[in-house]
Amino acid sequence: MTVPLLKAERLVRRYGVRHGFFGRKSTVHAVDDVSLTIRRGETLALVGESGCGKSTTGRLLIGLEPADAGAISFDGTVLPMPHEPGWRSSRARMQMVFQDPLAALDRHLTIREQIREPLDIHRFGSPSERAERVAALLSAVGLGTDHATRYPHELSGGQRQRAVLARALAPRPDLIVCDEPMSALDVSIQAQIINLLADLQAELGTAMLFISHDLRAVRQVSHRVAVMYLGRIVEEGPPDEVFGAPLHPYTQALVSAIPHPRRRRTERILLPGDPPNPMNRPKGCAFHPRCPIAGSACKLQLPALEPVKESRSVACHAVHGTTGGPAIRRLA
Amino acid sequence: MSTRPFLELTDLCVSIGGISVLRGVNLMVARGEAVGIVGESGSGKSVTWLAALGLLGRKARVAGRVRLQGEDILHMPAPFLDRVRGARIAMIFQDPASSLNPVHKVGDQVSEVLRLHRGMDRRAARAEARRLFDAVGISDAGRRLDAYPHELSGGQNQRVMIAAALAGEPDLLVADEPTTALDVTIQAQILDLLREVRTETGMGLVIISHDLGIIAETCSRVAVMYAGRVVEEAPVDDLLERPIHPYTAALLAALPNVDGPRRRVTAIPGSVPDLVRLPPGCPFGPRCRRHTSACDAAEPALASVDAEHPGRRAACFHSSFAHARAPEHKEVVLA
Amino acid sequence: MLRFFAVRLLRALITIALVVTFAFIVLRVSGDPALEIMSVDAPPEAIAAFRKAWGLDAPLWIQYARYLLAILHGDLGQSMRDGREAVVVVAERIPATLELTVPALLFSLAVGIPAGVYAALQRNSRTDRAVMVAAIAGFTVPSFVFGLLLVLVFSIRLGWLPSGGIGGLGHCILPIVTLGVGGAAVLARFARGAMLEVLGQPYIRAGSARGLPWRRVIVSHALPNAAIPTLTIVGFMVGNLIAGAVLVENVFSWPGLGRLLVVSVVSRDLAVVQCILLLIAAVMIGANVTVDLLYGVLDPRIRTAPLCAGAGRC
Numbered sequence: 001m002t003v004p005l006l007k008a009e010r011l012v013r014r015y016g017v018r019h020g021f022f023g024r025k026s027t028v029h030a031v032d033d034v035s036l037t038i039r040r041g042e043t044l045a046l047v048g049e050s051g052c053g054k055s056t057t058g059r060l061l062i063g064l065e066p067a068d069a070g071a072i073s074f075d076g077t078v079l080p081m082p083h084e085p086g087w088r089s090s091r092a093r094m095q096m097v098f099q100d101p102l103a104a105l106d107r108h109l110t111i112r113e114q115i116r117e118p119l120d121i122h123r124f125g126s127p128s129e130r131a132e133r134v135a136a137l138l139s140a141v142g143l144g145t146d147h148a149t150r151y152p153h154e155l156s157g158g159q160r161q162r163a164v165l166a167r168a169l170a171p172r173p174d175l176i177v178c179d180e181p182m183s184a185l186d187v188s189i190q191a192q193i194i195n196l197l198a199d200l201q202a203e204l205g206t207a208m209l210f211i212s213h214d215l216r217a218v219r220q221v222s223h224r225v226a227v228m229y230l231g232r233i234v235e236e237g238p239p240d241e242v243f244g245a246p247l248h249p250y251t252q253a254l255v256s257a258i259p260h261p262r263r264r265r266t267e268r269i270l271l272p273g274d275p276p277n278p279m280n281r282p283k284g285c286a287f288h289p290r291c292p293i294a295g296s297a298c299k300l301q302l303p304a305l306e307p308v309k310e311s312r313s314v315a316c317h318a319v320h321g322t323t324g325g326p327a328i329r330r331l332a
Numbered sequence: 333m334s335t336r337p338f339l340e341l342t343d344l345c346v347s348i349g350g351i352s353v354l355r356g357v358n359l360m361v362a363r364g365e366a367v368g369i370v371g372e373s374g375s376g377k378s379v380t381w382l383a384a385l386g387l388l389g390r391k392a393r394v395a396g397r398v399r400l401q402g403e404d405i406l407h408m409p410a411p412f413l414d415r416v417r418g419a420r421i422a423m424i425f426q427d428p429a430s431s432l433n434p435v436h437k438v439g440d441q442v443s444e445v446l447r448l449h450r451g452m453d454r455r456a457a458r459a460e461a462r463r464l465f466d467a468v469g470i471s472d473a474g475r476r477l478d479a480y481p482h483e484l485s486g487g488q489n490q491r492v493m494i495a496a497a498l499a500g501e502p503d504l505l506v507a508d509e510p511t512t513a514l515d516v517t518i519q520a521q522i523l524d525l526l527r528e529v530r531t532e533t534g535m536g537l538v539i540i541s542h543d544l545g546i547i548a549e550t551c552s553r554v555a556v557m558y559a560g561r562v563v564e565e566a567p568v569d570d571l572l573e574r575p576i577h578p579y580t581a582a583l584l585a586a587l588p589n590v591d592g593p594r595r596r597v598t599a600i601p602g603s604v605p606d607l608v609r610l611p612p613g614c615p616f617g618p619r620c621r622r623h624t625s626a627c628d629a630a631e632p633a634l635a636s637v638d639a640e641h642p643g644r645r646a647a648c649f650h651s652s653f654a655h656a657r658a659p660e661h662k663e664v665v666l667a
Numbered sequence: 668m669l670r671f672f673a674v675r676l677l678r679a680l681i682t683i684a685l686v687v688t689f690a691f692i693v694l695r696v697s698g699d700p701a702l703e704i705m706s707v708d709a710p711p712e713a714i715a716a717f718r719k720a721w722g723l724d725a726p727l728w729i730q731y732a733r734y735l736l737a738i739l740h741g742d743l744g745q746s747m748r749d750g751r752e753a754v755v756v757v758a759e760r761i762p763a764t765l766e767l768t769v770p771a772l773l774f775s776l777a778v779g780i781p782a783g784v785y786a787a788l789q790r791n792s793r794t795d796r797a798v799m800v801a802a803i804a805g806f807t808v809p810s811f812v813f814g815l816l817l818v819l820v821f822s823i824r825l826g827w828l829p830s831g832g833i834g835g836l837g838h839c840i841l842p843i844v845t846l847g848v849g850g851a852a853v854l855a856r857f858a859r860g861a862m863l864e865v866l867g868q869p870y871i872r873a874g875s876a877r878g879l880p881w882r883r884v885i886v887s888h889a890l891p892n893a894a895i896p897t898l899t900i901v902g903f904m905v906g907n908l909i910a911g912a913v914l915v916e917n918v919f920s921w922p923g924l925g926r927l928l929v930v931s932v933v934s935r936d937l938a939v940v941q942c943i944l945l946l947i948a949a950v951m952i953g954a955n956v957t958v959d960l961l962y963g964v965l966d967p968r969i970r971t972a973p974l975c976a977g978a979g980r981c
Contacts, residue, residue, distance in 0.1 A: 049515035156603035186372040187542050191586035191599035198596075213516065216588040220597065243590050257520035258590050259545030261572045270524055271517045273471075274485045387875055410881060418878030431873040434968055435891045444887075445877050480967040496877060 368547030439477025744938030774847030779854025805852025
């Protein structure tokens, strides 16, 4: 098969954190041994709760932050770091979309100027070609020509996020990283952006890394999903399968916790305890203190992410039959 | 004599800095009832309750009536309201970490309410605060009493907020987006706690949320708000089965499923209207698929749709069960 | 904790070394103490003898080395004007200055903080605007101008209070007010800002929602939080107060450190100037450390919050 567009192997990112004003220092493993691949034209979603390392993983993949260990290759070659030559041209091939569109846009430039800027920076075609491309991008994201001459503060939240998307798409990137692109938007607007992302993806074939805590949105836009817990991927597979029949107990709880108008509340699996503190990572499987089916092996040994069938992998002793505890029960 | 509602808002209007943010809200909450208020930003869902409890400050101009067991409390003097707030109606907010005072221990912030509303002395209040911490599921309650908010997680802080709200033994708890700032597994815990508290104490509950899912799980009745008014009111199950107002139907259609067959969501075109420049007539008109010229002429009032269903009200000229049963909506809603 | 104090101490020592060196250079290079103290028409032999006695005939860098060595031994030297130990000369002036600065600080706190808090509570009212106008006037008008104005009105026009010198309570009032008014103005503005910031916080509304009376919300929830940023300003004010004392003592002929400093500078009495500068530096460093420690007392987040040391987010 062809080389994947992006391949990350055993990425690690640590931060030093001091406890209290005068306290001792300790190390937080924000990202711990994460391997993933994104093929051309594919959307991979990273889901998980706050502090699970999904955003950090996104920044590592796009080269905004250096990894402490591991390797990232983009289109078959090693990704240059910010201080290295070639970083700039690699940046044009990867674009990022953040949660807050107002913060991402320059408030002194009109929408047209913002979208044109990356084209000028990366010397894309002739000036008239650039103008054509801006017009094409605007209509692709559903903005009219009347929006093009406005400033960011004159647009609504949804329109701003469309403008950010248009700007990200301008240099024809191979990969777009979207970090919680909809959480700042109203429910009715989220649906617009979900559809837009799905449509753009289908039309342009741009690969996408979609980082979100919203499983419902993830399911709409992604081909594969990776669930993260405390810096590690615990389950991976196609979203319909992962959310329809989750294997990892954490994924099961996550899926069942989503409030939904048309679901009975008795199905819910309530996890005890708080989301774990990355500064105080439990030994063995990090999820075991909250896990309803943890066995003795789970407290001692870190389960590896291993395939269970062709398209899916999971990191759980119970699924692989190595727990010594009860066998995994599946959500109906 | 018919049972009097516990709380009744009549034609509640609020303007802040000359902008009309609430334009005549009518709502009732029966004793012990759980009501959900759903809406997007600018719908006035939070302002309604801040105004009802006199928490908007001096810049806001509030008109209408807020009757608590028949007595209008809207323009009552502060000492009177201080005996209502926390003791008869408590309110908790979206961001638990910033709703607690960072320089006081969480136990003291709960004890403060106990001493104020229940006249306890320091020791009794501390013991009761500890009991409340246990009741709201804070592990190691004795030690947590002396923690500061920044030392607790978001979920624990929201439990503290709930404990402080329960401290005054209120008849009604108003929860404004109580789980929006929390992770989804913690959200599930908090919603579960609220349900549990309700079954134990018989306390009424108002949940303000942008998420119909949360309301469907916790409430029996729901009011949908848009641009400063209630546009539809119904028992939750009825609303989900057969939404009458096009906005409600559109909101439901815009919500993706997490299971079942994957289908394209139906987005609502346009954006939430600017309160400074509301469109003429029905404020949802420009985004509405059933929009006609009549919708621009006047704003429809919230009215009963059908004599057989007195609990169902909608503010739409096209509202009728015939529309609600239309196959396009049925397909969308029951997909 | 230890690291914290070690860093502070090192910084203090560097500050003091710089102050000492700076004062030496300025005073020695800008004039000759022998001429200043003996007067210009003194016989040349007398001046030469004075120079020899005080070591002023040696090259400048040797004088500096000698001087530093003496300080390291704890010897701050003698006053060239009256030959007594500089420390003694300075120490006998301290009470007079404290008599002014401590009440002035209290005056600043007692007037500035309530005015600022009150203005914040009455935001955009006439009172608020009046307080803010007064505050702007308070710190834009230099203290010596303000002092002269007070003298003009209360001593010369009305004849209620003495215009200078040391004596009973009446003598203190005008200098204290003059010295304290700038700080009060700064504090009023700052306390108002801090208070407005705190009043906008969700926990204030949450307090009201629990039925706490407004007065209690202010006193027990808003004020402790507003005190935290205000404290920073109080730390800075101690420095301003000392600078102000130099001016005010001269306007009101108050026999304190400020006047001693001016007299000593004019006569190039290096040992005394150095001694005063060291004292001022020590007081300011002490004030800053106190402020830092008070932060910990007022703000539990500083005591126990995890701080980010790495590049990442927390």
